[in-house]
Amino acid sequence: AAGVIQSPRHLIKEKRETATLKCYPIPRHDTVYWYQQGPGQDPQFLISFYEKMQSDKGSIPDRFSAQQFSDYHSELNMSSLELGDSALYFCASSLTGGQGSPLHFGNGTRLTVT
């Protein structure tokens, strides 16, 4: 079965640079979520989109922005990168509606800021 696809798998950037992470949800899933997971930490919710509109916002820095496109893929844009932004960034997707829907995660993008 198709899963959530994230690209790139690894990304190395320098401080103050920008980065763009991409997420392709499971086909027919209408909601995407972005999470950040630091070393030894649980995933922290950043932002979510339902039908191309922002649906919820968590602890996402103002330096970060995201959007969901007409084909439902999503991009997380990160500017003025800081050393503390080094983490695993996961995208998840779900088919939202009714009695809830479990989130399915991609394998993440490992961002290293030097």
Added chain:
Amino acid sequence: QKEVEQDPGPLSVPEGAIVSLNCTYSNSAFQYFMWYRQYSRKGPELLMYTYSSGNKEDGRFTAQVDKSSKYISLFIRDSQPSDSATYLCAMSGGGSNYKLTFGKGTLLTVNP
């Protein structure tokens, strides 16, 4: 206090043992409860998904939810070395709020 508390372990058991993993939570709005397994450098993989209180069994895995006590459990029977991973509990509220709040994860090692 975090909304979801989970003992990070590590937990080490012999092959074939029954493993019990637990989480407590404080937000009474949570209605959907999940367990994810995460291998190193991989994304969380959905293991179990339950709605409200009760038990759910899937193969060697059993999930229990006790909303009155705000306590959820995952039991793994006949544990295998391939079960060695970090197990994350996660939960979300009802309505349109499906974002997950995770526990810290428990690192499990099953020794052959």
